[in-house]
Amino acid sequence: MKFNDAVFRTALVPWKKGKMTVNNKDQSPAGNASKQHLTKDEMREKIKASLAAKEATEFQSSSPKPSSERFSGQNRPASRSPENSSASERTRSDKARQIHDAVSSGYAYDQPRQQRAPQPQHQQRSGGNVATAQRPPRPTPPRHYEPVREESNAGKICIIIGIAVLAVLLLSYIAGLAVYHSKFLPKTYVNGVDIGGMTAEEASDAVLNTAQDMGLTFIPKSGDPITFKGSSFGCTVTLPDNALTEPADESHALWFRKLFSKTEYTVKMQDSYSEDALVSLIAAYDWGNVPPTDAKVVQNEDGSFTIQPEDNGNMVDTQKLSDYTVAQMREGNNTIQMADSDCYKKAAVTAESLEPTLALYNKIGAVEITYDMTDREEIFDPVGTEKLDHATIMDWITTDGDDITVDTDKASAWVQEHIADKYDTLVTGYNFKFKATEDGEITLPIGSDGIYGWKTNVSATVEKLVDYIKAGEAVTIEPVYKVEGFRMNSNAGVTYTGNTYIEVDICHQHLWYYVNGELFLESDVVTGKESDPTRATPPGAYKVWSRESPRKLGTYAVQGYETWVNYWMPVTYTGIGLHDLNRSAYGGDIYINNGSHGCINLPLDVAKKIYDKVTINTPVMIVP
Structure with a gap:
């Protein structure tokens, strides 16, 4: 059975002759003076015990039979007379009505805490007789509502x-x-000045x-x-227009955030001053009086440097x-x-710049340059190596304290003799030893328009040679060339x-293309018109110096013709080259009277393969 608080409070009302009544006035003041603080569980147990005792009393009152006749094996009443049953039902109905009235009226919450009136008399059975006994009054359990309040x-x-x-925060x-x-x-802050709380002015x-x-502040080194x-x-300072716009645009709705962090702005000032006065002021100021001194190589007592x-x-x-x-002020x-x-003035010679010189002093005796x-393409060009030994180098060198000088005249003479004269082929009057496909070993002059070969740039080679000598290292290098042949x-x-x-053979009107000694292709051709010396193809040593596809050849104004070709490979600087040209035939004697203007005409498929x-x-x- 569950008991709500209303039942608890109703249970505390005194019992009278088997009938529950509510009587606030009968509560004893002494009860208030002696009220005890009980837990809810303790209150429930007391109420359960009180209700059980009342039911027992009512049951005894309505059933005055001996105990031997009142109970069966299950300890429950065997039978009741109609009169007793009616009395018991009326008693229970009265009790239920009283509990309902107490709950509805909020009796327990509305009444002050007082000691209950004296408890009702309980009926006791002694043998077969019913006796009425006065039970001592019970103290009313205390009600705890103060903590809730x-x-x-x-x-x-x-x-x-x-x-x-x-309210305080809102007001703040x-x-x-x-x-x-x-x-x-x-x-x-603007330029380091705290302008917080200031007006714009x-x-x-x-x-x-x-x-x-x-x-004006100078920060020296x-x-x-x-x-x-x-x-x-004569300096006056002004602020540019709208210079303070950015700090002024900060959100005032969030002004409180600025209490915990600051913002800094930099504004470039507009200065009005005399540049001449400033220059004079800088020139007259004593900035320092210790002049720079150069680094130098010195010889130690043991001979080292x-x-x-x-x-x-x-x-x-x-x-x-x-x-x-002045530039910064502007x-x-x-x-x-x-x-x-x-x-700041600096020394003209630094220790770092003298490192090569020092190395040269210490290592020059071991230098060799090769x-x-x-x-090169050995079939046409002389090949080989030339070594410049340290003895020759030392003969070129003179020293003046920490300064080393290389005699460039001696160096130039050596380069001319040992490199240019021995290995250059792009030289007027030079003859190539060449094995022609049809005619065997021949001597082929370079020709008046010849462009193939090697030509050394002597002055540039000597300049680099001096650098290598001063570096003091053994190296293997190439000369500097004005023109290069085939590598x-x-x-x-x-x-x-x-x-x-x-190879183009004018006499046989034929072309051969060799790659790494193997024939790649061959074809009949048509060269320049032999009957017209101005259109004849000149013999000599040439090279492919460009490739273009397509290309328009000639102009009506100069050559008297214009021709578009698919594959153009010039071999001279005067307009002679290999190209495709749609002819009905190639080779034979066509070139004598119907030759080209000097170029080598090729069938289209041959020209494409070569290109x-x-x-x-x-x-x-x-x-020839």
Whole structure:
């Protein structure tokens, strides 16, 4: 059975002669004086015991039979008379009605806590007789509602405090909006000046006054900053228009955030000053008096060499500093980092620059320089190596303290004799020893328009040679060339091992293309018109120096013709080359009276194959 609080409170009402009544006035004051604090569980147990006792009493009153006749094996009444049953039902109905009335009226909550009236008399059975006994009054269990009231009060207090705090914060926020209305927010800095809480006019004055007091500050590479007051060179400072717009645009609705962090702005000032006065001021100032000294190579007692480092001193090139300062001032900068201006005078010779010289002094006796000319097309070009030994190098060198001089006249003579004269082939009057396909070994002059061969740039080679000598290392290098012939190793990503060239035989009107000594293709051709010397194809040593597809040849104004070709491979600088031309026939005697204007005419498929395979600098030997 569940008991709600109303049942609890109703159970505390005193019993009278088997009938439950509610009587607030009969409660004893003494009960209040002696009330005990019981838990809810204890109260439930007491109520259960009281109800059980009342039911027992009512049952005894309605059933005066002996105990031997009243109970069966299950300890329950065997039978009741109609009269007793009716009385019991009426008693229970009365009790239920009283409980219902008590719950409906809120009796337990509305009445003050008082000691219950004296308990009703209980019927007791003694044998077969029913006796009435007066039970002592029970104390009413205390009702605890104070904590509920305390919690409710505490909640109300918290709400009141919260409202008060919010009110204070709201008032503070509104006050902040009022304080910083039309003013800069707190912790706002412009050029290092705190303008928080200032109006625009006040902030402008503060920034300008600070800038005017600062004037111009120089930061040297060492030592304290050097300041020129603005008045010393007629300087006045103004703020550009809208210079303070950005800090003024900060959100005032969030002004409180600026209490915890600051913002800094940099504004370039507009200076009005006399540049001439500033330049004069810089020129007259004593920036330093220690001149720079150069590094040098010194000889030690044991014969070895070391470098004595340079000392840059502290003297200033005032012209550089003036130019840099004026430029910075025009940009609105009044703090000059002197090191950035490169104004400090420096030693002309540094220790780092003398490292090669020192190495040369210590290692020159072991230097050997080798020139390598072995990657040429050997069938046409002389190949080999030339070594410049250390004894020859030492003969070219003179020293003056830490200065080493190489005799370039001696070096040039050696390069001319041992490289240019022995290995250059692009020289007027040079004759190639060549084995023609049809005629065998022949001597082929380079020709008046010949462009194939090697030509050394003697002066550039000597210049690099001096650098190699001063570097003091043994190296293997190539000469510097004005013109290069065909290299065997690699051209345009294609590897060659030698004997790669194109041969055109005018007499036999035929072409052969050899790649690495193997015949790649051959074809009949038509060369220049032999009966007209101005259109004849000149014999000699040439090379493919360009590739174009397609290309228009000739002009009506100069050559009297214009022709578009698909594949153009010029071999001279005067307009002669290999190209396709649609003819009915090739080879034979066509060239004598119906030859070209000097070019080598090819069938279209042959021209395409050559164009796809050939690389720049491939030799083209035109045999008479």
